[in-house]
Amino acid sequence: MIQLIILPILQIVVIAGLSPLIKGFINNIEARFQCRKGSSLFQPYYNLAKLFRKDAVISETASWIFIATPYVTFVSILIIALLVPVLSSTVPANFTGDVILVIYLFALGRFFLALSSLDTGSAFGGMGGSREMTISSMAEPAMMLSVFNVAIINGSTNLSNITQAMLSYKLLSPSLFLSLAALAIVIIAEAGRIPVDNPFTHLELTMIHEGMILEFSGRYLALIEWASCMKLLILLTILVNTFLPWGIASGLTFPGLIVSFFLYIVKIGFFAFLIAIVESSFAKVRLFRIPNLLGTSFVLAVLAIITHYIVS
Amino acid sequence: MIEHLFVLSITLFALGALFALCFYKWQMLGNYLSFILAAIASCVNIAIAISVLFNHTAERFNFLLYHAIITYSFLIDSLSAIFILAISVISLIASVYSLGYTKLYVNKRDMRFFGFHFNLFLLAMILVVTANNALVFMIVWELMTIVSFFLVIFEYENPFHRKAGFVYLFMSYICAVFISVAFFIMFSYVKTWTFDFDSFRYAGDIMPAISKNIVFFLVLIGFGIKAGIFPLHLWLPLAHPAAPSNVSMVMSGVMIKTAIYGFIRFYFEFLTPSPPWWGIIILIIGASSAILGILYALLEKDIKTLLAYSSVENIGIILIGIGLSMIFKSYNLMALSSLAMIAGLYHVLNHAVFKSLLFGCAGNIYYSTHTKNIEQLGGLIKRLQVTAPLFLVAVLSISAIPPLNGFVSEWLIFQSLLNGFTIPSVIVKVLTAICGATVALTGALVATCFVKAFGISFLAMPRSEYAQHAREVPVIMYVSMGLLAGLCIFMGLFPVKIMTTINHVNTELLGVNIAHTITSYDWLQTKTLQTNFSEISLKSVTVFGLMFFAITVGAITLINPGFTKKIYKTWTCGISPEPRFGYTATAFSKPFRIIFSNLYRPRREIETTYTVPKYFVKSIVYIAEITPIFEKYFYAPLSRYVLSISNKVRWIHTGSVHIYLVYIFITLIISMLVIGW
Numbered sequence: 008m009i010q011l012i013i014l015p016i017l018q019i020v021v022i023a024g025l026s027p028l029i030k031g032f033i034n035n036i037e038a039r040f041q042c043r044k045g046s047s048l049f050q051p052y053y054n055l056a057k058l059f060r061k062d063a064v065i066s067e068t069a070s071w072i073f074i075a076t077p078y079v080t081f082v083s084i085l086i087i088a089l090l091v092p093v094l095s096s097t098v099p100a101n102f103t104g105d106v107i108l109v110i111y112l113f114a115l116g117r118f119f120l121a122l123s124s125l126d127t128g129s130a131f132g133g134m135g136g137s138r139e140m141t142i143s144s145m146a147e148p149a150m151m152l153s154v155f156n157v158a159i160i161n162g163s164t165n166l167s168n169i170t171q172a173m174l175s176y177k178l179l180s181p182s183l184f185l186s187l188a189a190l191a192i193v194i195i196a197e198a199g200r201i202p203v204d205n206p207f208t209h210l211e212l213t214m215i216h217e218g219m220i221l222e223f224s225g226r227y228l229a230l231i232e233w234a235s236c237m238k239l240l241i242l243l244t245i246l247v248n249t250f251l252p253w254g255i256a257s258g259l260t261f262p263g264l265i266v267s268f269f270l271y272i273v274k275i276g277f278f279a280f281l282i283a284i285v286e287s288s289f290a291k292v293r294l295f296r297i298p299n300l301l302g303t304s305f306v307l308a309v310l311a312i313i314t315h316y317i318v319s
Numbered sequence: 320m321i322e323h324l325f326v327l328s329i330t331l332f333a334l335g336a337l338f339a340l341c342f343y344k345w346q347m348l349g350n351y352l353s354f355i356l357a358a359i360a361s362c363v364n365i366a367i368a369i370s371v372l373f374n375h376t377a378e379r380f381n382f383l384l385y386h387a388i389i390t391y392s393f394l395i396d397s398l399s400a401i402f403i404l405a406i407s408v409i410s411l412i413a414s415v416y417s418l419g420y421t422k423l424y425v426n427k428r429d430m431r432f433f434g435f436h437f438n439l440f441l442l443a444m445i446l447v448v449t450a451n452n453a454l455v456f457m458i459v460w461e462l463m464t465i466v467s468f469f470l471v472i473f474e475y476e477n478p479f480h481r482k483a484g485f486v487y488l489f490m491s492y493i494c495a496v497f498i499s500v501a502f503f504i505m506f507s508y509v510k511t512w513t514f515d516f517d518s519f520r521y522a523g524d525i526m527p528a529i530s531k532n533i534v535f536f537l538v539l540i541g542f543g544i545k546a547g548i549f550p551l552h553l554w555l556p557l558a559h560p561a562a563p564s565n566v567s568m569v570m571s572g573v574m575i576k577t578a579i580y581g582f583i584r585f586y587f588e589f590l591t592p593s594p595p596w597w598g599i600i601i602l603i604i605g606a607s608s609a610i611l612g613i614l615y616a617l618l619e620k621d622i623k624t625l626l627a628y629s630s631v632e633n634i635g636i637i638l639i640g641i642g643l644s645m646i647f648k649s650y651n652l653m654a655l656s657s658l659a660m661i662a663g664l665y666h667v668l669n670h671a672v673f674k675s676l677l678f679g680c681a682g683n684i685y686y687s688t689h690t691k692n693i694e695q696l697g698g699l700i701k702r703l704q705v706t707a708p709l710f711l712v713a714v715l716s717i718s719a720i721p722p723l724n725g726f727v728s729e730w731l732i733f734q735s736l737l738n739g740f741t742i743p744s745v746i747v748k749v750l751t752a753i754c755g756a757t758v759a760l761t762g763a764l765v766a767t768c769f770v771k772a773f774g775i776s777f778l779a780m781p782r783s784e785y786a787q788h789a790r791e792v793p794v795i796m797y798v799s800m801g802l803l804a805g806l807c808i809f810m811g812l813f814p815v816k817i818m819t820t821i822n823h824v825n826t827e828l829l830g831v832n833i834a835h836t837i838t839s840y841d842w843l844q845t846k847t848l849q850t851n852f853s854e855i856s857l858k859s860v861t862v863f864g865l866m867f868f869a870i871t872v873g874a875i876t877l878i879n880p881g882f883t884k885k886i887y888k889t890w891t892c893g894i895s896p897e898p899r900f901g902y903t904a905t906a907f908s909k910p911f912r913i914i915f916s917n918l919y920r921p922r923r924e925i926e927t928t929y930t931v932p933k934y935f936v937k938s939i940v941y942i943a944e945i946t947p948i949f950e951k952y953f954y955a956p957l958s959r960y961v962l963s964i965s966n967k968v969r970w971i972h973t974g975s976v977h978i979y980l981v982y983i984f985i986t987l988i989i990s991m992l993v994i995g996w
Contacts, residue, residue, distance in 0.1 A: 011842065059878045066889040068780055068896065070700040072711075078868060085867040086860060102841035103860055105853035107733050108721055111762075112860075115720045118766055125774035125902060127889045128697075133774075133902020140770055141910040144763035151733075151759035155752050159740045164733075164853040222889065226875050226882065298914050305756070312752045316745050 010259035011099040015089055018098070021268075022088040022244070026236035027051035029243075029279050036283035051236065055229050063225030066127040076123035077223065077230035080116040084234045087112050087241055091166055092248050094267045095256045096174065098167035105164040106154050109245075110147075113197070116234065117143055124219035131211050135218020138294060142196055142203060142215065145301040150193045152308035153186040156315055157249055166245065170252045182318060185311035187250045192304035194246060196297070198239040201286040203297055213291060240275070247274045321378040321395065324367050325449075331360035332442035339434025346430040350421055353434035354414045357441055361411035364445055368404035371395050372823055379451060392515065394451035397824045401664060402448040402580050405671045408806075409572045410441045412675065412799045417565040419796035420682055424563075433473060433563075440466040440569065447577045453502040453514035457495065460577075464491040467574060470566040471558045483557035490544050490554045497541030498581070501534045505589065516584075523590040531590055535597055538585045539604075546578035548638065549608040550949040552631045556615075559627035560691065564682025567623060571630045572675035576667050579637055586645055587828050598645030599747065605638030606757045613764045614915060617771070617908050618945060621691050622681045625772060626674065629717065632761060633670040636732060637663050639754060643735050644829075646747065653831040655738045657822070658850060660829065661837075662731035664821045669724045669810060673716045676803040680710040683792045683800070684776065688785040693772065693904050698781035702789040705797045707777050712804040714769035716811065719762050722857035722864075724810035727848070732758055734850040764911075771907045779901035812858050814848050905943070912945070920946040 031048040038045025047053075065073065087109050089100045104112075117139065124136035158164040160183065161172035196203045199216040208214050214221075220231050248255060254270040256263035292300060335356030342349030371378060377396035384391060395403065417437065424430055443463035450456040468491070472484035502514065508526045511518040523531060540551065547555040555575075559567045586593060586601075612631030619625035640663025647656035683706040684699065685691055700707040716723035719730075736758070739751025781787040791797070810817055815838050826832045839849040847856035876882070889896045912921050926940040971982075 059875060061879075062883045062885065064885045064887050067886050068698075068889055070707075070778065072700065072778065078871060081871055082864050082867045085871075086863050089863060099842075100859070100863070102839075102843075102845075102847045102854050102856055103863065104721075104855040104857075107730055107853075108726075108855055108860070110759075111719060111721050111726055111729075114718070114763070114766055115715075118715070118718060118720055118770060121767075121770045122774050122778065125770075125907075126778040128779035128896055128898070128901040129889045129891055130900050130902060133779075133907060136770065136774070137902065137907045137910060140763075140767035141914070144760065144767055144911075145914070147763035148756035148760040152752060152756045155737060155755050158737055158852060159752075162852070164737065168853075226879065230871070230875075294910065295913055308756070309749075309753070313749055316740075316748050 010097070014095055014097060014099050014259060017095075017264075018091070018093045019085060019088045021093050021271075022091075022237055022240055023085070023233070025272075025275075026240040027055060027233070029240050029275065030236045032276065033279050033283045033286070036280060037287050040283065040287040051232075055233055058224075058229035058232070059226050061225040063223075063227055065224075066129075066222055068128040069123070069126045069222070072119070073123045073126045073222075074227070076119040077227040077234075079119045080234045081230040083112045083116045084237045084241070088237065091241055091244050092170045092252075092255065093244055094264055094271060095258060096167055096170040096248075096252065097258050101165055101167050106158070106166050106169070106245075107164055109166070110150065110154070113238070114143075116238075120219050120231070123222075127222040129222065131214070131218050131221050134211070135215055135221070138215045139199075139219055141294075142297055142301075145298050146193045146196045146304075149189050149301055149304040149308045150197070152305065152312060153190040153193065156182060156186045156308065156311045159312075160315060166249070170248045170255060171257070173249060173252050174255070174257075180315070180318065182311045182315035183250065185307050185314060187246070189304045189307035189311060190246060192300060192307075194242045195282070195285070196301060196304075198242055199235070200239075200282055202289040202292040202300070205291045208291075243275050243278050244271075247271070247278065321367055321370060322380045324363050325378075325380065325393070325395070328360040328363040328367070328445070329442060331356045331363065332438045332445075335360065336435045336438035336442075339438065340431050343431065347421070347425055350430050350434040351418060353438050354417045354421075357438050358411050358414040361407040361414065361441070364403055364407035365411070367395065368400040368407060371400040372397055372404070372820055375823060375826075377827075389454045389514070390452060391455055392451045393446070393449045393455075394516065395449050397827050398580070398583060399448045401668075401821060401824050402576065403445060405576060405668055406441075406444050406448065406573045409569060409671050409675050410444075412679075412803055413565050413569045413572075414441075415799040416568070416679055416682070416796055419793040419799075420563065420565045420686060422793065423686055428474075432469065436466045436469045437566070440470060440566075440574075444569075444574060444577060448580050451516045453506070453516065453519070456516075457499055457502070460498070461495060463574065463577070464488070464495070467562075467566070467570060470570075471562045473563055473566070474561070477561075479557075480561040483554070483561035487554040487558040490551070494541045494544035497537045497544075501537040501541060501585075504530055504534050504537070516589075519589045521588070521591065523592060526590075528594075531593075534585075534590060535593075538581070538590075539600070542578040542581040542585075543604075544578075546575050546582075546634045546638075547608075547631050548604055548634060549611045549631060550953055552608070552612070552628075553950070553954060555631055556619075556624045556627040559630070559678075560621055560623035564623070564678055564685060567626075568675045568678040568682070571627065571678055572671045575630060575634060576671060579634070579641070579663075579667055582638075582641060583828070586641075587648075591648075593645055593649050595646055595649040595744070595747070598642045598647075598649060599750065601638055601642030601645060602750070602754060603642075605635045605640075605642050606754045607635070608632065608638065609635030609761045610757055610764075611918075613761050613768060614911070614918060617764060617768045617911050618919065620694050620904050622684065622693050622772060622776065623678070623691050625693075625768065626677050626681060629677075629765070629768065630670075630674060632765065633666065633674065633717075636728075636758065636761070637666045637670065639758065640664070640666060640728075640732055640735065643739070643751070646742065647738075648829065650742055652741055653829055654833050654836065655735065655741065657825040657829050657831050657833045658731070658738070658837075659735035660825050661818055661821045661833075662728055662735050664824065665731055665814070665817060666728035668817065668821075669716070669728050669807075672803055672806045672810065673713050673725060676709065676713040676800055676807065677717065679796070679800045679803065680706055680713060683796055684789075686792045686796070687789040688783075690783070690785050693776040695783040696776040696781070696786045697779045697783075697898060697901065698777075698786060699789055700777040702781075702786075703777075703791050705791060706800070709797060709800045709804045710773060710777065712807050714773045716807045718766040718769050720766070722808075722811045722861045724807050724814075727811055727814040727857070729758070729762060730855060731850075734852055737852055738850075767908075767911070771904055775902070775904045775907065780896070780898040782898045782901070782903075812861060814857070815846055818848070918948070920948065922946065
């Protein structure tokens with residue numbers, strides 16, 4: 008019984024607590040690639056703390072949607088954190104939903120962000136909102152197909168069941184590799200990283216996610232920033248614990264959790280490092296080239312499904 | 320008992336229709352009476368539906384009219400009951416809504432026929448889903464078409480509305496021809512020589528494969544026109560915007576579902592067993608309707624046309640569920656067939672609820688601003704303070720955002736599609752997966768489309784005088800819409816209740832009961848919705864969400880207790896903000912216009928006129944439009960062809976009565992000869 012209460016809290020603490028660190032880590036690595044010393048690993052924490060203490064400026068055009076958005080985004084991400092296996096393959100809140108719910112909870116946050124981008128009546132916001140919705144629409148089919156493939160292989164769409172099944176999955180299936188590749192592209196698009204979106208830009212012609220949140224300030228901005236850090240970490244966690252679940256604890260065994268935690272850090276760190284490499288070595292793609300990139304991901308996912316049916 | 324209630328509801332509808340006609344001087348009074356009677360009749364019908372659904376007894380009754388050639392036989396089984404339930408709930412709310420909405424027309428036009436047609440329309444829909452005789456079915460089906468035609472052309476002085484009405488009527492007649500031919504073919508095989516549905520049931524066993532296939536396609540086209548599948552959707556985006564909002568609410572919410580009812584009756588009762596490729600065709604048509612419908616909705620600026628295209632999309636989703644159910648059934652996977660059918664029927668109910676809510680809110684917008692063009696709106700959230708959250712609930716649930724009802728049916732569709740891996744054929748397996756991707760893409764596009772619909776019309780600054788001076792609508796209008804919004808939330812949070820109800824239908828229709836497999840209890844002893852792949856509980860999602868919300872608010876208040884908000888102008892690069900700075904609907908959907916330019920074939924003309932020195936622009940004319948492919952490359956050649964044929968046979972019609980008498984005489988002789996043979 009005790010693990011049913013401790014594990015969910017642990018999941019949320021790990022996701023919420025580690026996510027700014029991952030962001031700091033990626034920023035730092037990228038700075039080093041650019042031969043800069045880079046900011047501290049903990050800079051995102053300082054930024055969040057600063058923003059939480061500040062007052063906010065709100066547009067007079069904005070309505071209650073604008074105030075509600077940060078909370079909706081943040082809470083939807085927290086619910087997702089509850090559904091994703093992080094340190095242990097046992098997820099007590101498993102009954103609440105599966106990966107399809109996770110995808111649609113991301114959609115909930117995005118929906119409200121896009122609405123609030125229109126709410127202030129500035130041109131930049133709408134531009135960001137329109138582009139974000141475009142990219143996510145293009146990403147959705149590839150994402151769903153990869154999820155379908157993994158779900159069919161493991162006989163479940165529940166993330167914790169998938170992790171458990173993958174732990175005992177001995178076959179090195181080519182279809183899983185294809186799904187992994189497809190999902191990796193989708194994750195880059197969903198998290199808004201280069202080559203799809205540049206998280207550092209504030210140039211009106213290039214910004215997508217930043218364009219949507221341009222008008223937020225103070226605690227509202229902090230919530231949204233934190234939520235987007237958590238979104239990246241959750242997407243990486245799903246990737247890691249679906250395709251490389253080895254070493255994850257099952258249940259609430261104490262030494263197991265410690266091992267699992269360190270392995271988790273290493274795996275996530277590895278993928279964060281990969282993101283930093285990709286971001287340093289590619290330029291941002293033109294907006295209307297993004298469908299091609301995501302189309303590639305879609306084709307990979309289709310191939311994954313076909314491979315699975317042919318191999319099995 | 321049920322029979323008495325049924326007669327009562329027919330009487331109430333008929334009385335309501337007559338009352339509307341009776342009052343010339345106090346037309347509004349007549350209309351109010353007829354709406355109230357329609358509402359009461361709908362309540363009676365809800366009672367009938369619930370009683371049939373929960374007592375598991377099919378009710379049949381025959382009305383023998385004096386010297387009747389046909390027996391007016393009706394049957395309410397659980398399939399009818401679930402459709403009666405959907406129709407009556409929406410009718411009830413539409414009638415209440417009309418009490419407010421028709422104030423728009425007070426002293427502006429003759430309202431007597433409105434209430435008359437409205438009541439007959441609601442009655443006809445109920446009769447369509449209960450008719451148990453092919454002739455009765457065709458009569459009430461035509462009644463439904465004709466009265467809805469009159470409702471579509473209610474504002475007949477507008478030429479666009481007349482055109483819409485004409486297209487609707489024309490296509491409905493084609494639809495009726497196809498369905499009646501299908502009935503006649505089946506009639507020629509059943510040996511009882513009656514048009515009773517009871518003799519059609521399991522006619523599939525005695526019919527040869529070829530005529531079954533012909534009937535399949537006839538029914539597909541016939542009901543497909545009414546349902547509005549691509550490319551037979553032509554009338555929908557014309558007729559829905561033309562009709563008054565309270566009518567389009569009923570038309571889009573439930574009338575097009577009578578076609579789905581027709582599909583299920585034919586494909587699951589009359590023409591069984593069906594080969595797998597039937598289901599595959601339905602699945603492919605469903606998927607393409609879904610994706611094409613929403614792609615066209617995305618570019619619309621007229622809010623009601625947008626909603627009409629979105630209906631095409633939703634019919635597609637429903638057909639995916641039904642097509643899958645057919646495929647599973649033909650492979651004899653009955654439990655999965657039942658799951659897919661539940662998904663499809665759940666979406667029927669969901670779409671009825673949220674689409675009526677959307678049309679109602681569009682009506683509210685029209686009522687207060689007198690425009691349907693969302694480019695002219697903006698800033699309504701501060702003016703229509705009650706309509707805005709209702710519309711938000713509707714757009715969230717149509718975009719399948721949890722925890723609202725749209726998500727439940729979307730999730731069920733995904734679960735059914737996932738189960739496609741049990742089908743032996745590899746091609747079908749891959750096809751179901753691709754359909755899954757299509758549904759995902761559709762879902763994301765729906766979200767974009769409705770972000771646009773809500774964001775452009777309700778947020779930012781008002782872009783016109785109408786929007787600037789918009790005022791909230793009468794209480795009765797948003798209260799009735801509030802009921803629908805409540806239903807959206809209820810059907811999202813408590814899906815198991817609805818699913819077990821639909822399961823009653825499947826028990827009768829497919830002969831399989833999956834009630835015990837769709838629910839399970841988690842360790843907190845709450846009921847969750849379960850399939851063989853997964854389980855979800857949107858109740859728990861909501862509870863967790865509220866918990867996290869409380870914690871978040873508490874925590875950030877503790878961090879900074881002296882938090883203040885400063886209200887200031889939006890930053891617009893130093894200029895004072897104006898409405899035209901905000902993003903427009905055209906701009907919002909621009910990326911899609913470029914990405915899908917192969918489909919849309921956008922045409923753009925920019926004409927700049929200069930003052931005498933060539934540097935000063937006097938005016939810029941900008942025309943952008945998309946090519947309606949189906950209209951241009953399918954319907955236009957077709958109508959040219961039909962017209963040229965009619966031109967060629969025109970010489971028969973001389974206009975002389977004598978010649979016509981000769982025609983009648985010749986026809987008579989020929990038919991006597993044929994019969995005498």
